[in-house]
Amino acid sequence: MDTPVAAAGSLGVPRQRAGEPESPNRDEVVAMLASYGERSPEQVRERIDSLELAWLVHQVEQRHGRMLDLDDDVLVRMTTVTGAVEVLAEVLAEPAGD
Numbered sequence: 001m002d003t004p005v006a007a008a009g010s011l012g013v014p015r016q017r018a019g020e021p022e023s024p025n026r027d028e029v030v031a032m033l034a035s036y037g038e039r040s041p042e043q044v045r046e047r048i049d050s051l052e053l054a055w056l057v058h059q060v061e062q063r064h065g066r067m068l069d070l071d072d073d074v075l076v077r078m079t080t081v082t083g084a085v086e087v088l089a090e091v092l093a094e095p096a097g098d
Helices: 026-034 050-064 072-077 081-093
Strands: none
Touching: 026 050, 026 081, 050 081, 072 081
């Protein structure tokens, strides 16, 4: 049985399963984007293009060991680094589908 590390509630803390990595923070998202094209984090722009987004989703799937089923509305929200961080926190807080 999976035991949550932190329970969701009035504090707004997302559920996390024991042993599962936390959702990536801004610095981690920037680092993953920088690894596409072997750039430095300083070279990553706020705006994320479609190839960068595909790379980011792939990297997150590898890190978390689960496929992310993201619809078009969710992907549109991920066209900036800020949006990607927010969406990943929401999506990864949801239980993985089997």
